[in-house]
Amino acid sequence: MKPAAFDYVRAEHLDEVLDTLNREGGDARVIAGGQSLMPMLNMRLARPTTLIDIMRLPQLAHIERNGDNVIIGAAVRQSTLLAWPELAETLPLVARALPWTGHVQTRSRGTVCGSVAHADPSAELPLVLCALGGEVHLRSRRKRRRVPANDFFTGMMVTTRADDELIEAISLPTNRNACAFREVARRHGDFAIVACAAVATKGGVCLAIGGVGDTPVTREFPRLASGALDDALNTFAYELDARDDVHASARYRRDLVRLLGAELIREVLS
Amino acid sequence: MAEASSAKARPGSGSPWVGQSIARVEDAALLSGRGRFIDDIGVGPGTLHAAFLRSPHAHADIISIDVSQAMRSRGVVAVLHGEDIRAMTSSLVVGVKAPVECWPMAVGRVRYVGEPVAIVVASDRYRAEDAVDLIDVRYAVRPAVVDLRAALTAEAPVLHDGFGGNVASDRSFRYGDPDGAFASAPHRISIDVSYPRNSCTPIETYGVVADYNAGEDAYDVLANFQGPFSIHAVLSRALKVPGNRLRLRTPPDSGGSFGVKQGVFPYIVLIAAAARATGRPVKWIEDRLEHLTASVSATNRAVSLAAAVAEDGRILALDWDQIEDCGAHLRAPEPATLYRMHGNLTGAYDIRHLKVRNRVVVTNKTPTGLNRGFGGPQVYFALERLVQRIGVELNIDPLDVITRNLVPADAFPYKTASGALLDSGNYQEAVRRGAREGALAELKARRDAVRAEGRLYGIGYAAVVEPSVSNMGYITTVLTPAERRKAGPKNGAQATATIAIDPVGSVSVHVASVPQGQGHRTVLSQVVADVFGLKPSDIRVNTEIDTVKDAWSIASGNYASRFAPAVAGTAKLAADRIAARLRRVAASQLNTEVDDIVFVNGHVGSRRNPDNKISFSRIAALSHWSPAVLPDGIAHTIRETVFWTPPELTAPDEGDHINSSLCHGFIFDLCGVEIDRTTLQTRVDRYVTMHDCGTILHPAMVDGQVRGGFAQALGAALYEEYAYAEDGSFLTGTLADYLLPTTAEVPSPIILHMETPSPFTPLGSKGVGEGNCMSTPVCIANAVADAVGAKDIVLPLVPAKLAAIVRGAEPAPPARQNSPMQEKRDGDRKLRGEGEAVVSAGAQQVWDMLLDPNTLAGVIPGCHRVERISDTHFRADVTLGIGPVKGRYRAEVKLSDLDPAKAVTLAGSADGALGFGRGEGRITLRPAPNGGTVIHYIYEAGIGGKVASIGGRLLDGAAKVIIGQFFAALARTAGGGSFASERLSWIARLRQWFGGQR
Amino acid sequence: MTRLAANQRHAVHLTLNGKPCSGEAEPRMLLTDFLRHEIGATGTHVGCEHGVCGACTIEIVGNLARACLTLAVQADGCDVRTIEGLAPAPDRLGALQAAFKRNHALQCGFCTAGILMSLDHFLRENPRPSEQEVRDLLTGHLCRCTGYAPIVRAAMEAAAEMADRPAKEKSDA
Ligand code: FES
Numbered sequence A: 001m002k003p004a005a006f007d008y009v010r011a012e013h014l015d016e017v018l019d020t021l022n023r024e025g026g027d028a029r030v031i032a033g034g035q036s037l038m039p040m041l042n043m044r045l046a047r048p049t050t051l052i053d054i055m056r057l058p059q060l061a062h063i064e065r066n067g068d069n070v071i072i073g074a075a076v077r078q079s080t081l082l083a084w085p086e087l088a089e090t091l092p093l094v095a096r097a098l099p100w101t102g103h104v105q106t107r108s109r110g111t112v113c114g115s116v117a118h119a120d121p122s123a124e125l126p127l128v129l130c131a132l133g134g135e136v137h138l139r140s141r142r143k144r145r146r147v148p149a150n151d152f153f154t155g156m157m158v159t160t161r162a163d164d165e166l167i168e169a170i171s172l173p174t175n176r177n178a179c180a181f182r183e184v185a186r187r188h189g190d191f192a193i194v195a196c197a198a199v200a201t202k203g204g205v206c207l208a209i210g211g212v213g214d215t216p217v218t219r220e221f222p223r224l225a226s227g228a229l230d231d232a233l234n235t236f237a238y239e240l241d242a243r244d245d246v247h248a249s250a251r252y253r254r255d256l257v258r259l260l261g262a263e264l265i266r267e268v269l270s
Numbered sequence B: 001m002a003e004a005s006s007a008k009a010r011p012g013s014g015s016p017w018v019g020q021s022i023a024r025v026e027d028a029a030l031l032s033g034r035g036r037f038i039d040d041i042g043v044g045p046g047t048l049h050a051a052f053l054r055s056p057h058a059h060a061d062i063i064s065i066d067v068s069q070a071m072r073s074r075g076v077v078a079v080l081h082g083e084d085i086r087a088m089t090s091s092l093v094v095g096v097k098a099p100v101e102c103w104p105m106a107v108g109r110v111r112y113v114g115e116p117v118a119i120v121v122a123s124d125r126y127r128a129e130d131a132v133d134l135i136d137v138r139y140a141v142r143p144a145v146v147d148l149r150a151a152l153t154a155e156a157p158v159l160h161d162g163f164g165g166n167v168a169s170d171r172s173f174r175y176g177d178p179d180g181a182f183a184s185a186p187h188r189i190s191i192d193v194s195y196p197r198n199s200c201t202p203i204e205t206y207g208v209v210a211d212y213n214a215g216e217d218a219y220d221v222l223a224n225f226q227g228p229f230s231i232h233a234v235l236s237r238a239l240k241v242p243g244n245r246l247r248l249r250t251p252p253d254s255g256g257s258f259g260v261k262q263g264v265f266p267y268i269v270l271i272a273a274a275a276r277a278t279g280r281p282v283k284w285i286e287d288r289l290e291h292l293t294a295s296v297s298a299t300n301r302a303v304s305l306a307a308a309v310a311e312d313g314r315i316l317a318l319d320w321d322q323i324e325d326c327g328a329h330l331r332a333p334e335p336a337t338l339y340r341m342h343g344n345l346t347g348a349y350d351i352r353h354l355k356v357r358n359r360v361v362v363t364n365k366t367p368t369g370l371n372r373g374f375g376g377p378q379v380y381f382a383l384e385r386l387v388q389r390i391g392v393e394l395n396i397d398p399l400d401v402i403t404r405n406l407v408p409a410d411a412f413p414y415k416t417a418s419g420a421l422l423d424s425g426n427y428q429e430a431v432r433r434g435a436r437e438g439a440l441a442e443l444k445a446r447r448d449a450v451r452a453e454g455r456l457y458g459i460g461y462a463a464v465v466e467p468s469v470s471n472m473g474y475i476t477t478v479l480t481p482a483e484r485r486k487a488g489p490k491n492g493a494q495a496t497a498t499i500a501i502d503p504v505g506s507v508s509v510h511v512a513s514v515p516q517g518q519g520h521r522t523v524l525s526q527v528v529a530d531v532f533g534l535k536p537s538d539i540r541v542n543t544e545i546d547t548v549k550d551a552w553s554i555a556s557g558n559y560a561s562r563f564a565p566a567v568a569g570t571a572k573l574a575a576d577r578i579a580a581r582l583r584r585v586a587a588s589q590l591n592t593e594v595d596d597i598v599f600v601n602g603h604v605g606s607r608r609n610p611d612n613k614i615s616f617s618r619i620a621a622l623s624h625w626s627p628a629v630l631p632d633g634i635a636h637t638i639r640e641t642v643f644w645t646p647p648e649l650t651a652p653d654e655g656d657h658i659n660s661s662l663c664h665g666f667i668f669d670l671c672g673v674e675i676d677r678t679t680l681q682t683r684v685d686r687y688v689t690m691h692d693c694g695t696i697l698h699p700a701m702v703d704g705q706v707r708g709g710f711a712q713a714l715g716a717a718l719y720e721e722y723a724y725a726e727d728g729s730f731l732t733g734t735l736a737d738y739l740l741p742t743t744a745e746v747p748s749p750i751i752l753h754m755e756t757p758s759p760f761t762p763l764g765s766k767g768v769g770e771g772n773c774m775s776t777p778v779c780i781a782n783a784v785a786d787a788v789g790a791k792d793i794v795l796p797l798v799p800a801k802l803a804a805i806v807r808g809a810e811p812a813p814p815a816r817q818n819s820p821m822q823e824k825r826d827g828d829r830k831l832r833g834e835g836e837a838v839v840s841a842g843a844q845q846v847w848d849m850l851l852d853p854n855t856l857a858g859v860i861p862g863c864h865r866v867e868r869i870s871d872t873h874f875r876a877d878v879t880l881g882i883g884p885v886k887g888r889y890r891a892e893v894k895l896s897d898l899d900p901a902k903a904v905t906l907a908g909s910a911d912g913a914l915g916f917g918r919g920e921g922r923i924t925l926r927p928a929p930n931g932g933t934v935i936h937y938i939y940e941a942g943i944g945g946k947v948a949s950i951g952g953r954l955l956d957g958a959a960k961v962i963i964g965q966f967f968a969a970l971a972r973t974a975g976g977g978s979f980a981s982e983r984l985s986w987i988a989r990l991r992q993w994f995g996g997q998r
Numbered sequence C: 001m002t003r004l005a006a007n008q009r010h011a012v013h014l015t016l017n018g019k020p021c022s023g024e025a026e027p028r029m030l031l032t033d034f035l036r037h038e039i040g041a042t043g044t045h046v047g048c049e050h051g052v053c054g055a056c057t058i059e060i061v062g063n064l065a066r067a068c069l070t071l072a073v074q075a076d077g078c079d080v081r082t083i084e085g086l087a088p089a090p091d092r093l094g095a096l097q098a099a100f101k102r103n104h105a106l107q108c109g110f111c112t113a114g115i116l117m118s119l120d121h122f123l124r125e126n127p128r129p130s131e132q133e134v135r136d137l138l139t140g141h142l143c144r145c146t147g148y149a150p151i152v153r154a155a156m157e158a159a160a161e162m163a164d165r166p167a168k169e170k171s172d173a
């Protein structure tokens, strides 16, 4: 269980990262905290020919407030964000969800953007990014672009990031609306069987579900009477295309969407 | 630092060390990073490192193995496959009489996922793994059988031609008059249960370092093997050397075993053979993926158990039908898991009539072996679930069913119907105290209160007898009496211990117990210190084994909870013998009688005249310095080795009665569980476990054994299963899929004790290490059954399994949507999909594309090149992947059922280092209403191998994406739009796919 | 920019438990293998090599890290702390280690190094943790022997003892 061979690039300037990505494209992978990528390297599920280490680029290690947005750089560790004093006030949903990501010992290395890049449909960070309508900041040698979260994740571990692009940061709109987060996993710290985030909106609630479809899925629910809400959640649950695996059945996942969804919507609207 | 606290802990010089929780001698090194586990010990210069290529298939013939590219890889010294191993070794012995071979590496055919297919020996592990990826094996896949009941059917694929079908053994037994009892009993109550596959998975994996001396034709092996050393005979036979040319050593520390490290032995053969083939020492440390997939597991078992029951709940007879699944090979010592409990099939109960049918089957799963509890969890899951059912069906409190059937306190030693001799106990008292001190009445009140709030709460019980010190002859119960007569009787359980005194009079102890964390060295220092009136810190204990230099026998090792009852007792016997001689030496030196001599506080002296004494070391060293002064008849006091085997462990008799174990502890457990209405997770609210393990040598260590076993049993009850798909793919190959409980999941049980000494062991102690693995899974299952009112409880209690029981039918899908996919069978991991697209090309044009290698090269995802084998058969080299997961595969595409320009069936396969995929789809073409062609497809696909066992969670999505890529490219090439399927989200995904990156 | 070529060994320098040390590693070498087999610091154990068991947990520049999910070259130039640096002297245990010993919080000791590293780091930042916080921290570790209760007990005892002691002695633990 040892990685296949690769060149290792320790970037000291952002240009070096972009140049290397430009030259080597999909054969190169960016490594930040390594908490998602390293297991795949050890198991040889991933065999990049070059690894680009971005953790020595200070300009990527910032959390910034920019108007109504919080911008989180690619080298910001999950533990750093969790300890950021303004988190609870600006991004209460993130403050609730982030402790569910892995364990203390992995959050201290894993980065926020790394989890987004990995695009695991059960992961918490892609889910809150979608629930809050955040954006992914991509940069290549040629251009910079921002992709709304809901367009960024296109499938199981598949995103719209092009091979020569670096995820430079993500931005999350500050959102002090009522919100709630709940997750069911087999054990504490495991990947979610169902993760559920809810944020109050003008017309009702935005509900985001992770762990069921191939990507996080968000849906606006207007204020509904409880019978109508149950029906709407039931429809939503079936639309998510849940699957069976060793940890849960499709039916159990749909049950959780119905039950947690109702619970969270009620909580957020009360 | 070690002894400061323990010396203080000693209340007075008169009280013995045994029975005190002194600090462990093992801890200082382990706490500061100075343990010496197998991978911490340096190896000789030039040592090579091994890595294995393992089978991705559950059942397949090996058509060819091409190692040429691997041999050219950097650092590679040798690549060996099954035929090479076959040429150097002989087959491992098989536990039943049948013309069947058992090789440690696949020869000609693979029978389980993860079976070794080749071994690479290289300069380091990284390079060895590089070369593993370059070995080219072609397989012809055979149908696999995974389910043990399916293995019994006539249609089942057969694994070994030498067994009748897949049945390795089928024996029936009858004790007393079971038929009479069933005929006259007012009730027949029965239960059908399955016990899952799991393993106590130590945190340290297997390790072997082997060297071969060609000049002397001798092997030297270091392995973190745990025994039983009966396996040494299996190994030397396999390596074709006499036992004295196989030196087997164990490292000082071992990172847990729980039985599991017995399973390292086939690798000892392979690594030893690799050392021989290369002429260099070879080292192999198993990695976690290898361990989970292919090390060893407990057996899974299906049991039908019926009881003849009187009106008052008294059980008059039992009828067992057990089907044991030992996986793909019947490896030594299997089918021991099935027979270990043979004397204990009536549990803690006084049941005189018994009928048993035992079948052992082979299936396409990893071979089984030792695992904490060894047969106990399987037996008690059936027996104690049945007892709970008797309560429910006769409307008697299940605890009353237990107490009405317990073996009476005045009946010990009690001979069970099938021959076990229960040594001692007072089961009624233990249950009474467990219920009282465990506050059962309060727990019942709590259940009522919680239920009144609409919550799900249940109480469960289990009463079990915990056997320890296995009779090495019990396994021969699998043979008929006639076969046994021919083979000669097998019995006993030789334990050994050596006490040695050096020239300065300090005491060393050696035993062949090979601990893996149980603190044997500490306990032995207590036992021996008591005999000599010394402090434990004065005694040095060594528990490593070296078969060339140490005293050992087939029963040596650390299993069957034999340490406290057998090994510690034998050390005491050895110390007593030296002490008896030292007493005579001292008596002559101090001019007093032998009876007057006592060992106190580092001195040997006169009891009557405490001033008449001499230091222990002085007396002890005499034998080295002045043997002439020893009294007549005392040859020396330098070293004493004792072999001890209890006379009670006799061979099975003509009536198949077998005293399968020497000691029998008793456990009574009760627990309260709550099941969350939303998550359906089972939370253990209170767990009480009452133990009678005879005399307790070190209370904190007994406590540690109980807690550790309890945590593993909780895992077995709620989390852990070695899961297989229907095709034999292994699904739980990482620690993110095979779930060990953590601090958040394991509650702290309330532990209670009684001490009824065993009359059969030197110290009165009994084993205690395995009991909770036997009692806890079923106790929790009984509580869950009580909470949800269900009869069929299937472990592990994955919350999803309770959905139908607790909630009934699922709410129907909304009317405008298609019904959800028809419920899949358990283990069915086939992917199915369907879709269609309108393209501008005409039907004939699309048809021609499908038959053209160049077009195929353009539409097969990641295709490097297509080779045309025939008009309808293509071969391609492809790189497939999603996200960062990429691998190179050899793909085959075959077309069949051709209906030109209308329809064709496409069968594809891909094989690579990450695993394999197989799929079949039907493509139909029909003219589109507005010109062009509608391409419709429907497919079924499956994926297996490494990627299924480690990436199961991500797999289905990945396959769908790749199949989607194929059809999308096809449509694009044919000038068309995107594919649309009936599934909304699928459309959305495809749309994003095109809109997005490519 | 530094580019280290595959299949070649490159010098790696780090500070291990306060002392400079160096060795060579290919870019792909895991930090676990580097520490254990290049440097000879075998106290850091390997149980899974995929970040779940916690046996390999160490501290890199003051942060907890899974050494099995770290490349040796990533740790170049870093301050690394391992189990070997925990005891105040070779024949003396720190407060946390001593609490483990008193409470029989280890059996085989294979998981122990990682658990001690996590707790040592955690207790320095959270001198008076609740039992729930300690349990939450420890969910990042698997122990197959002890059933965890003695580990939690030892951690709480050590926390109380260290919090009550003058600052100077704390460095011993
Ligand atoms: S070895 Fe690193 S977490 Fe298991």
Ligand code: FES
Residues within 6 Å of the ligand: B203, B255, B256, B517, C105, C106, C107, C108, C109, C110, C111, C112, C142, C143, C144, C145, C146
């Ligand atoms: S003490 Fe053995 S794994 Fe924790």
